[in-house]
Amino acid sequence: MKNITIVGGGLVGGLLAVFMAKRGHKVDLYERRADPRKNDVYGGRSINLVVSHRGWTALKAAGVDKAVEEITVPVFARMMHDPKGQLNRVPYSIDNKAIHSVSRGELNCRLLTEAKKLPNVTMHFDHRCVDVNLDTATCTFHDEVEGDNIAVPADLVLGTDGAFSAVRQEMMKGRFNFSQEYIEHDYKEIAFPPNADGTPRMDPQCLHIWPRRYFMMMGLANLDGGFTGTLFMPNSGEFSFGRIKDEKDLMRFFEEHFADAIPMLPDLKEQYFRNHQSSLVIVRCSPWVHKDKVALVGDSAHAIVPFYGEGMNAGFEDCKVLNDLLNELGDDNWGTVLDAYNKARKPNGNAIADLSLRNFVEMRDLVADPRFILRKKIEGRIQQRHPDKWLPLYSQVKFSDIPYVDAWNEGLRHDRIMEEVLAMPGIEELWESDEVERKVLDLLG
Numbered sequence: 001m002k003n004i005t006i007v008g009g010g011l012v013g014g015l016l017a018v019f020m021a022k023r024g025h026k027v028d029l030y031e032r033r034a035d036p037r038k039n040d041v042y043g044g045r046s047i048n049l050v051v052s053h054r055g056w057t058a059l060k061a062a063g064v065d066k067a068v069e070e071i072t073v074p075v076f077a078r079m080m081h082d083p084k085g086q087l088n089r090v091p092y093s094i095d096n097k098a099i100h101s102v103s104r105g106e107l108n109c110r111l112l113t114e115a116k117k118l119p120n121v122t123m124h125f126d127h128r129c130v131d132v133n134l135d136t137a138t139c140t141f142h143d144e145v146e147g148d149n150i151a152v153p154a155d156l157v158l159g160t161d162g163a164f165s166a167v168r169q170e171m172m173k174g175r176f177n178f179s180q181e182y183i184e185h186d187y188k189e190i191a192f193p194p195n196a197d198g199t200p201r202m203d204p205q206c207l208h209i210w211p212r213r214y215f216m217m218m219g220l221a222n223l224d225g226g227f228t229g230t231l232f233m234p235n236s237g238e239f240s241f242g243r244i245k246d247e248k249d250l251m252r253f254f255e256e257h258f259a260d261a262i263p264m265l266p267d268l269k270e271q272y273f274r275n276h277q278s279s280l281v282i283v284r285c286s287p288w289v290h291k292d293k294v295a296l297v298g299d300s301a302h303a304i305v306p307f308y309g310e311g312m313n314a315g316f317e318d319c320k321v322l323n324d325l326l327n328e329l330g331d332d333n334w335g336t337v338l339d340a341y342n343k344a345r346k347p348n349g350n351a352i353a354d355l356s357l358r359n360f361v362e363m364r365d366l367v368a369d370p371r372f373i374l375r376k377k378i379e380g381r382i383q384q385r386h387p388d389k390w391l392p393l394y395s396q397v398k399f400s401d402i403p404y405v406d407a408w409n410e411g412l413r414h415d416r417i418m419e420e421v422l423a424m425p426g427i428e429e430l431w432e433s434d435e436v437e438r439k440v441l442d443l444l445g
């Protein structure tokens with residue numbers, strides 16, 4: 001049994017506490033904010049995210065999947081809204097598989113509640129990590145209520161303190177590689193309320209996308225019939241947050257690009273000028289571990305852009321891999337386990353960062369492109385007829401446990417094959433023919 005300090009009680013910290021406590025370790029979880037189960041730490045906002053297959057695999061392994069399932073909404077398809085308000089529904093898979101929308105705040109509370117049920121977990125809210133001695137696994141926390149600092153020695157520190165991790169900050173003082181990249185686009189959340197009778201204003205089983213090439217909006221259903229809309233746009237330039245200075249600019253912009261959303265957003269003006277504009281950052285670093293004492297897990301190791309909806313899922317998968325390695329190598333071999341964890345996860349962290357950037361182009365741009373839609377149809381047909389030979393990249397990422405790095409490589413191979421197939425003369429008419437099928441199989445080798 002080890003004394004483990006978990007720094008950060010967000011989504012990944014909550015799940016990791018469950019995994020470690022179920023192994024019999026004594027877990028102390030420290031969170032800088034107040035307890036979200038008693039306080040509105042999310043500022044009343046209904047931010048939501050999607051849980052996908054590998055997230056579920058980890059939740060199941062920790063035995064908390066049922067508790068989470070109750071608060072999710074299944075999402076089976078993308079619903080594209082064109083500038084004229086025409087809708088086009090494209091299922092995520094050929095066999096009706098779903099991803100699941102969940103409120104970030106509710107999920108955080110559920111995971112903390114599940115962790116708290118275990119007798120060997122103690123939670124300390126309003127405690128901000130300000131220092132870590134990596135060699136002795138001793139953290140110093142600032143008590144935000146009392147105002148004093150306490151030093152907490154442990155056998156092991158697991159840093160789940162997010163994209164701007166204090167634990168990682170300490171590791172950066174040594175031999176450590178680090179890069180941080182802000183993308184051009186920021187985001188702003190805009191809530192779509194339900195109808196007066198509580199019914200949703202759009203199909204809740206779809207992820208709604210308004211792809212506009214240089215920017216986009218998306219909407220994900222909440223349990224209360226409302227949707228969380230997110231507008232992604234550059235900070236400056238022709239189509240940008242910077243160009244919308246007053247209500248007139250805002251309404252002109254929405255009328256031109258998102259006209260069908262206006263009747264569903266009765267308080268658009270108030271929300272737009274009230275809600276915070278946030279940036280999006282990609283963090284890559286290595287190593288994710290320090291000897292047998294410290295590991296980074298979740299966003300602290302790999303903050304990515306949200307366009308595949310995989311940041312949390314990747315973090316949950318980190319927790320499961322760590323747990324599997326402990327099963328395999330034993331709880332007394334943390335040095336070997338952490339080394340293996342670093343080797344196993346780091347390439348996957350890089351791959352999902354790249355995949356997420358790629359999906360941004362797909363979401364904002366390609367989903368409205370007839371060639372892209374044709375490619376999806378061809379891929380769907382090949383998958384239907386040869387499921388053992390072709391699993392589209394999206395399905396590999398969202399509906400399988402295939403390592404991200406393998407999915408990325410297979411996705412690049414698919415690109416090369418589909419490039420040749422789409423170049424076939426008359427492909428628009430031919431796409432359902434034996435000839436196209438044969439060509440794909442030949443190219444697959």
Ligand SMILES: Cc1cc2nc3c(=O)[nH]c(=O)nc-3n(C[C@H](O)[C@H](O)[C@H](O)COP(=O)(O)OP(=O)(O)OC[C@H]3O[C@@H](n4cnc5c(N)ncnc54)[C@H](O)[C@@H]3O)c2cc1C
Binds near residue numbers: 031129
């Ligand atoms: C707009 C948007 C949409 C997204 N959509 C999805 C999605 O659909 N699916 C998905 O899988 N992912 C999504 N993500 C990514 C997801 O939110 C993150 O990957 C996930 O929250 C990471 O969890 P985490 O616990 O590692 O970090 P966080 O959720 O950031 O939690 C870190 C915790 O540590 C605490 N903390 C920070 N510093 C300290 C400190 N010094 N001391 C103590 N505590 C500290 C914080 O208060 C916080 O509670 C999205 C992200 C964004 C921005």
